[in-house]
Amino acid sequence: MIDTSAPLLSVRNLKKSFPIKKGVFGRQVGAVQAVNDVSFDVAPGETLGIVGESGGGKTTAGRAILRLIEPTSGSIKFEGRDVCALDTRGLRAIRREMQIIFQDPVSSLNPRMTIGAIIREGLIIHKLAQGAAADARVKQLLEEVGLRKEYATRYPHEFSGGQRQRIGVARALSVEPKLIICDEPVSALDVSVQAQVINLLQDLQRERNLTYMFIAHDLSVVEHIANRVAVMYLGKIVELATSEDLYREPLMPYTQALLSAVPVADPAARKERIILQGDVPSPANPPSGCVFHPRCHHPAKDEACSRIVPPLEEKAPGHLAACIKQPPTIVSWEQQQQAGGVRPPERYLPIAAVH
Amino acid sequence: MTDVKTTTEPLLSIRDLRTYFHMGSVTARSVDGVSFDVGAGETVGIVGESGCGKSVTALSILRLIQPPGRIEPGSVIAFEGKDLVTLGDEEIRNVRGNRISMIFQEPMSALNPVFTVGDQVAEVARIHAGVSRKEAWNRAVEALSLTGIPAPGDRAKQYPHQLSGGMRQRVLIAMALMMKPALVIADEPTTALDVTIQAQILDLLVGLQKQFGTSILMITHDLGVIAETTSRVIVMYAGEIVEQAAVDELFAKPHHPYTEGLMFAMPHIGRDQERLNVIPGTVPAPTAWPVGCRFRERCPYSWDLCEREHPPLYQIGAGHISRCHLAIEPERRNHPHPPLVVQEGAAA
Structure with a gap:
């Protein structure tokens, strides 16, 4: 209960x-x-x-x-x-x-x-x-x-x-x-x-x-x-939702890639998958803005993603995600443009991520 | 990937492989009479849980079994016209890393920490192709770039600890593919890796296999990896093959109760299940395999025949074999009973 x-x-x-x-004196670098x-x-x-x-x-x-x-x-x-x-x-x-x-x-x-x-x-x-x-x-x-x-x-x-x-x-x-x-x-x-x-x-x-x-x-x-x-x-919660919502409708591109990478124990269900490029960056030197932006596949990804830290915000009732390119977002299009954004937010949910 | 290739002469043909570990008064029969083929260009998977004998099978093929382990006389591992079991030490070294290579689970312990990764990849070419230092280095950089390592020339000069787990696994793949071997044995190649990196490495292996026509023996506990990479599957339990079939057939129509149990014990994304199915009990010890069917005590269908007679591999369909007496009394599948073994966890 x-x-x-x-x-x-x-x-x-x-x-x-x-x-x-x-060094010998254990200087913090x-x-x-x-x-x-x-x-x-x-x-x-x-x-x-x-x-x-x-x-x-x-x-x-x-x-x-x-x-x-x-x-x-x-x-x-x-x-x-x-x-x-x-x-x-x-x-x-x-x-x-x-x-x-x-x-x-x-x-x-x-x-x-x-x-x-x-x-x-x-x-x-x-x-x-x-x-x-x-x-x-x-x-x-x-x-x-x-x-x-x-x-x-x-x-x-x-x-x-x-x-x-x-x-x-x-x-x-x-x-x-x-x-x-x-x-x-x-x-x-x-x-x-x-x-x-x-x-x-x-x-x-x-x-x-x-x-x-x-x-x-x-x-x-x-x-x-x-x-x-x-x-x-990389040390942040990037998405938080009920188990049902998260697996049916992952909104943060990292979650999408993670879900699509799971091997499915059914040869008939072989599917396209999102293959992320590169490795997880070092947590000692995380990327600016959205920590996922260097590996992100969202079609609207642009300069704004590397400048604005995305807030973990409600995208649907009880469904939080940190992505300024998945609408709705409190980071307005004007703010994104000022940060070098050229592609307005648009909803993106690739088939490969849906189970 | 799903079509089973039928070649007249298989690349690798194993017959009655028995690898036993003699420890004082007891003998662990880790691999106990295993026979299977791998065709040229084929990807065969071996799936099973800890202690089923899948890794010992892999090590036996390369004759990497150390005392007190021994490949028992009468075992045959035929590969390119030679029996690897009786091959001399010098000759088996020519096979290892050259015609058959291996990718291990733990890339950190498979690499030498005091040499650069380039040196270690180049060493393969120096030993097996006898090329000069410079030529070997060039080949190493080329092999590293083939595995998708960015800036391979710079990466080659780095030491293993400077690379991530996924990069190290790529280095091992570069080493394994250096001599364009006929067969690559991959023993849990992605188990130590994160899921997005696992996807990269599996993608890479499948791509390289298509490009070079290398045969792959994929050893894993993960049915997902099996479903996504192999064309034919061998299920091992208690030192034996218990089922073998083309991958689509195995997942659509698993015959052996152990295979069936494994498939239902796994949680599946998108499948609504209140409780997971459980295979009760644990794998028996290799020093004392049960008489009759080795899965009998954990099986919901077993009957007196299973205790009396060790089941042979029955032919179930085209290319589909199963070590289960249900093959001759299929109606018993409709009447499952609680397994004999005391179910741990059923209390409370």
């Missing part, structure tokens, strides 16, 4: 930059804008998908929200509480309610600890249970994620990738969080095992009314699990 009356998580103008240092002015809300019970390619900033955004890395600026509100203003004790308390599941189920579990001890740790730290009560809770959690309770005495190396990811889920659930940030939780898994873990996450969400932020590069997995999807490119 999605409750839209008040957001569970509210992120405003989040920025995270990493300094680039050079530049900065990588990993997350550059990102704002969004997540409603209770909702799954917000975050997609994009490497270097897009999706993992950094996820970790900055938990303050696993300190944000450079911006505000993060969880149930109205300002996460950025919390001291160590407050942060520990709030992390009980916000958990994370990592991509790599091998390196995220301590090889020297038994599965039971790994899951128990959270219960002890947050004083939720101890002794026999904690043991019973561990067994219950293992069964809830579809593992046998006898597994509590075993070590991580005794499990397959899919089972380890279930252990990661059990650990996150142990403290009864409201929000779980899933950072590429299934991308290291085989297709058949991936489906098992996705179904598990969906079942748990339904039973416990969990809220997910689901970070992934696999667009078909995100479409399956998310209610709304944010597309990130």
Whole structure:
């Protein structure tokens, strides 16, 4: 059940930059804008998908929200509480309610600890249970994620990738969080095992009314699990819409290219695709104006795109996109002309991008 | 791309390939009796999950299996009139990188970090064509430009860490195509790449294949990559081929329950599905393949025959084979049952 009356998580103008240092004295010579002015809300019970390619900033955004890395600026509100203003004790308390599941189920579990001890740790730290009560809770959690309770005495190396990811889920659930940030939780898994873990996450969400932020590069997995999807490119959200709208009518040319690039498992449906030229530019030196303009295929692209930073604006009800060439836009044609624009905005939706 | 080429003499013909790893008292039968052909100019895909034996099959073709692994006697890999299994070390080196080359998944670990990429591409020509340093360098720059690397002359002077993942994969493709090989084995060539870069690389491979008529053996876990690049598909499970068909036929009429399961376990954009289909359980260990059908415990159709008899590859249609007893009792497909294996994740 999605409750839209008040957001569970509210992120405003989040920025995270990493300094680039050079020489023996570590002089700062530049900065990588990993997350550059990102704002969004997540409603209770909702799954917000975050997609994009490497270097897009999706993992950094996820970790900055938990303050696993300190944000450079911006505000993060969880149930109205300002996460950025919390001291160590407050942060520990709030992390009980916000958990994370990592991509790599091998390196995220301590090889020297038994599965039971790994899951128990959270219960002890947050004083939720101890002794026999904690043991019973561990067994219950293992069964809830579809593992046998006898597994509590075993070590991580005794499990397959899919089972380890279930252990990661059990650990996150142990403290009864409201929000779980899933950072590429299934991308290291085989297709058949991936489906098992996705179904598990969906079942748990339904039973416990969990809220997910689901970070992934696999667009078909995100479409399956998310209610709304944010597309990130070079540290910015370039499009944000319901899953249905985004996949049916992608408006930002980057989203269009991303969708058209997904290989379709149906030889009868082979289609033309938008092949982007070149690589993702370095986030240390992002292009001016619209960060996507050097690779953009929008027919109305012109000089204005390299001068004007496109606002993330509403193009249709609940559908935000950052493109001054997709109407409607608050950047008027006059303003675009003053910035060297020669082609007026026109709606563009290539067949190759539509699924 | 979709027409299956029929040549009288296949370029590569593998018969009963068995690659076993002997580890003390146990033996992992990673590739266990695999036979297939690749025709000249054909793109054949091998699809399967981790541990099915697809990568070991690829490494066996180039004889890159290290002890305790061994290609068992009786295995045949016929290529251009030679049996690669029994070829001497010197001769197999002449085949590698020259007549058959390989593109690996992880371009960073396949390149040497202390040499420029130009030197590494040029080395292929120096070894296999015996040309001068200067000539080799020129050929390297030419090969790099063929793969769409902008300013190839400048890029050739750079080191691997200075290039992006997609660029590094282009360098590997340039190395692989340098000697105009008859066969390129691509082992998960785009798995480590972002989706828009993957599209560029697949586009490039398909284009170069058309241009030079090279055969490609495409090894991947991704059915999307298979559907978009290959003309014939081999599905592997537990060290064996379980199904083989022309790509259109396989996707339209998958026969083996494992193939069927894989196709439905994948989320598809635009398909409204509440829950994903799941293949319960996990792949068995290669040290102890189950008797009878190796997929039996995870299969919704299995019956007593599947436990008693290891299924042969049945002929299903023209060029379509499947290792499933449903071929002789097709009506059982209408009566699925819960698989024998305990379904992990079904609790809660």
